[in-house]
Amino acid sequence: MTPILEVRDLRVYFKTIYGDAKSVDGVSFDVYEREIFGIAGESGCGKSTLVEAALRLIKPPGYVPTGEIRFRGRDLLSMKPRELQKLRWKEVAYIPQGSMNALNPVLKVSEQLTDGILAHSDASKKEARSAALAGLHSVGMPPEVAEMYPHELSGGMSQRVAISMSTSMKPSLILADEPITALDVIMQRLNLQTIADLRDEHGITIMMVAHDMACHAEICDRICVMYGGRMMEIAETTLLFSDPLHPYTHGLLKAVPSIKRRESESIEGIAPSPLNWPSGCRFHPRCPRRMEVCVDTVPPMREVRPGRFVACHLFDTEAAEGADTVGTADAGESTDAAEKSA
Ligand SMILES: Nc1ncnc2c1ncn2[C@@H]1O[C@H](COP(=O)(O)OP(=O)(O)OP(=O)(O)O)[C@@H](O)[C@H]1O
Numbered sequence: 001m002t003p004i005l006e007v008r009d010l011r012v013y014f015k016t017i018y019g020d021a022k023s024v025d026g027v028s029f030d031v032y033e034r035e036i037f038g039i040a041g042e043s044g045c046g047k048s049t050l051v052e053a054a055l056r057l058i059k060p061p062g063y064v065p066t067g068e069i070r071f072r073g074r075d076l077l078s079m080k081p082r083e084l085q086k087l088r089w090k091e092v093a094y095i096p097q098g099s100m101n102a103l104n105p106v107l108k109v110s111e112q113l114t115d116g117i118l119a120h121s122d123a124s125k126k127e128a129r130s131a132a133l134a135g136l137h138s139v140g141m142p143p144e145v146a147e148m149y150p151h152e153l154s155g156g157m158s159q160r161v162a163i164s165m166s167t168s169m170k171p172s173l174i175l176a177d178e179p180i181t182a183l184d185v186i187m188q189r190l191n192l193q194t195i196a197d198l199r200d201e202h203g204i205t206i207m208m209v210a211h212d213m214a215c216h217a218e219i220c221d222r223i224c225v226m227y228g229g230r231m232m233e234i235a236e237t238t239l240l241f242s243d244p245l246h247p248y249t250h251g252l253l254k255a256v257p258s259i260k261r262r263e264s265e266s267i268e269g270i271a272p273s274p275l276n277w278p279s280g281c282r283f284h285p286r287c288p289r290r291m292e293v294c295v296d297t298v299p300p301m302r303e304v305r306p307g308r309f310v311a312c313h314l315f316d317t318e319a320a321e322g323a324d325t326v327g328t329a330d331a332g333e334s335t336d337a338a339e340k341s342a
């Protein structure tokens with residue numbers, strides 16, 4: 001499998017009067033060509049910051065102290081602004097969090113899409129308008145929607161208009177930050193299917209942030225679980241749901257209500273602050289399977305089974321017996337975790 005996006009030891013900090021908020025703090029992962037890659041995790045764990053950094057959209061007081069982000073081998077962090085400008089939208093498009101609520105009420109759908117395309121490309125007005133109509137078509141919207149105003153659209157239609165904006169320039173990769181929000185289940189499914197079709201019919205790779213695990217289950221091939229600015233686990237979707245490894249992933253899945261289990265259980269304790277992450281494993285203060293080693297030793301992200309990455313001391317022995325240590329995000333900080341028994 002060829003990676004389209006390779007992220008290595010990425011950190012994004014925000015300067016504040018209390019010190020640096022370490023919102024993304026050493027994440028490494030690959031997104032493969034034509035896959036739908038999900039990013040999950042509680043509010044505040046750094047999902048949006050990660051996506052913004054991947055598009056080099058972090059502005060002061062935010063900064064990127066370390067990291068590499070390669071799109072088809074080209075390093076985005078060292079790219080000249082002009083080169084980056086060419087790549088954004090045409091090759092890598094973005095659906096920002098809340099974009100469906102940001103439609104301008106006085107512009108028709110076609111006008112706002114055309115304006116958006118003109119702002120992000122050197123297309124002529126005529127080309128931009130036809131790209132806007134093609135974008136609407138690609139997300140299954142009838143042509144008459146182009147002549148509507150935002151107040152004439154349902155919530156689900158507004159979401160699809162926002163999705164169509166990102167597809168209009170026929171990119172290879174779309175980074176979608178919470179593209180599906182509170183809608184009825186049928187509309188949610190329809191819009192998730194629209195996103196899946198972008199991959200199935202147009203070959204577009206998708207990296208999708210959502211905090212609803214049910215959305216991930218519906219369309220993602222693989223999922224990574226973030227906590228406290230780091231990756232806790234990366235796995236194929238079916239394996240993540242059938243056999244979650246990290247105790248935090250267990251907690252996230254238990255929080256999803258199901259038909260069998262009507263009651264959902266929330267994870268005990270409160271999410272920590274990026275100004276003061278806990279020592280050792282960042283999840284240790286809330287972890288039901290906490291061990292002594294977790295308090296002060298950072299668990300490195302390891303490939304404990306082929307394609308199965310987890311950062312948890314419970315799997316130190318399995319990792320020592322099985323595969324190599326990979327994803328070096330924390331390797332420098334951790335002590336020899338493999339010596340400690342699970
Ligand atoms: N400009 C900023 N200054 C200081 N802290 C910031 C700034 N932007 C983001 N943060 C902090 O970074 C952390 C991660 O924020 P982010 O928006 O990436 O979280 P998220 O996982 O997308 O959450 P949600 O699910 O609510 O969208 C938060 O604690 C947030 O307060």
Ligand SMILES: [Mg+2]
Binds near residue numbers: 048097
């Ligand atoms: Mg967010």
